[in-house]
Amino acid sequence: MPKSRIRKKADFTPPPAKQSTNIKLTNRSWVAPVMLALFLIGLAWIVVFYVTEGDMPVESMGNWNIVVGFGFIAGGFGVSTQWK
Numbered sequence: 250m251p252k253s254r255i256r257k258k259a260d261f262t263p264p265p266a267k268q269s270t271n272i273k274l275t276n277r278s279w280v281a282p283v284m285l286a287l288f289l290i291g292l293a294w295i296v297v298f299y300v301t302e303g304d305m306p307v308e309s310m311g312n313w314n315i316v317v318g319f320g321f322i323a324g325g326f327g328v329s330t331q332w333k
Contacts, residue, residue, distance in 0.1 A: 277333055284328045291321030 295318035297305045306314050 277331060280328060280332045284325045284332065287321050287325035287328060291318045291323075291325065294318035294321060 294306055295315060298314040298318065303311065310317070
């Protein structure tokens, strides 16, 4: 039986090296304190509203004080997306 001819593989040539790009890192040390502050302000707003039976944070807003408290908490979650 005849032998098949041997095929020579091409030598491996690595792809050209990519040039390094300078990545500018920004200082995000403000994110954690602001995030925690917004969480705590929102929580305190809601707690004060319930403890004082609607008299304290802004009496004229009524039950909208709950929305304001959750707004601060939502702002804390929004700021948390900047944390690395």
